[in-house]
Amino acid sequence: MNHVQLESSLKQHGPGSLYLVVGEEDLLRDVAVSALTQAVLGEEGDAFNFEQFYGDEASGGDIRNSIAAVPVFAERRLVVVKAAEKLNARESERLIECVNNPVESTTVVFVSSKMDGRLKFSQALARSAVVVDCSPLRDAQLPAWIGREAERVGLCLEEPAAQLLQEVCSASLYSVRRELEKLASYVPSDRAVTAADVYQLRGMEPGASVFDLALAIAEGRRGRALSILARNLEVGEAPLRILGSLAWQYRRIWKLKDLLAQGGREGEAARSLRMDPGKVRTFLNRFSESHLALAIRLFLDADGRLKGGSSSRPKMILERLLLTLCEEPAGKQSDTVLSPQASPKRSVTRTVSNVRTIKSRNRPVR
Secondary structure, eight states: OOHHHHHHHHHHHOOOSEEEEEOSOHHHHHHHHHHHHHHHHOTTOOGGGEEEEETTTOOHHHHHHHHHSOOSSSSOEEEEEESGGGSOHHHHHTTHHHHHSOOTTEEEEEEESOOOTTSHHHHHHHHHSEEEEOOOOOGGGHHHHHHHHHHHTTOOBOHHHHHHHHHHTTTOHHHHHHHHHHHHHHSOTTSOBOHHHHHHHTTOOTTOSHHHHHHHHHTTOHHHHHHHHHHHHHTTOOHHHHHHHHHHHHHHHHHHHHHHHTTOOHHHHHHHHTOOHHHHHHHHHTSOHHHHHHHHHHHHHHHHHHHTTTTTOHHHHHHHHHHHHTTSOTTOOOSSOOOTTSOOOOOBOOOBTTBOOOOBSSSOOO
16 A cells, blocks of 8 residues: 555554555655554654664564563554664564564554565565555656645645646655745745746746756757756755756656657647647657667766765766766757657666666666
8 A cells, every 4th residue: 555545544444563664755654654653652652652673773682572562551552663674684584473473562664665575574574564655656646746745735836836846856755845835934825836936935047947957958058957057056956856856857758758659649748848739749859769778877877976985076977967968969869750650669667766767678777
């Protein structure tokens, strides 16, 4: 189940004994753990009946003893094990019995970005636990999620504002939530949020979004691309966020190319890109298959450098990335020009780090 289904299940049936909250989207993991905490301990919490461990610090024996403890003046205890993937094989095997035979008076929540399916513990957990999927949202799911979050903070978003938030904050749901909370304190309650509000509150000028950056790359305008990068860095946008947003935009471009190749309509692609339907094919055809494949490799390389020893010079890393992407001549047509009659090709989607998934027909992304 997902985090929404979890909240519904907790309201109807109450908490169970064993959960695995797993997936790479940290906000969704936190939402799921918060829902379980409230269901077990109540809104005010209960320190006597709560214990939290971290997989890289705790021993399997300590976790097992906590699970077996008796609740203090309550029906249930809550034991949360974060970074469960960091439990080594020896420590995790001490917990297999607790997983196979859960303690009825204790709710145990294992939290992880990704479990190693080869371990006996992971296999037992997958069989016995209620699994809460916290994978990154698909593009089609983001608008509804943004709408729910906006409603939660009392905002009404105009469609251009919602699309802009999706573009500029696509690499992190936490980033979207922060922007919505800032907008809630900035925009009067009697009017809808506009794209201009989003630009102003983020300190961005119109024309500095990830779409504009991709357009500058497509046109081979190196100076324009570097200027957009500089403006985003100046307003405090994190380098990894910029990289993640650009990767997300490239993924969307590849998906829309695939959509049109399979006979899809320009109108659907135009709504996604906020473009004139008559210009969609021309824009997408600027991104050749070889260019998109190159971009995948460059994004992965830049992601590793930003997180590694080169993280002290993030601007230079991103500038080098943009200059390389701009090397193809402006207006160069795709290796296969899009047309409704083009034969469909299926592709594989993987997730890499916090850089949004990029589709590759040529090689799997690891």
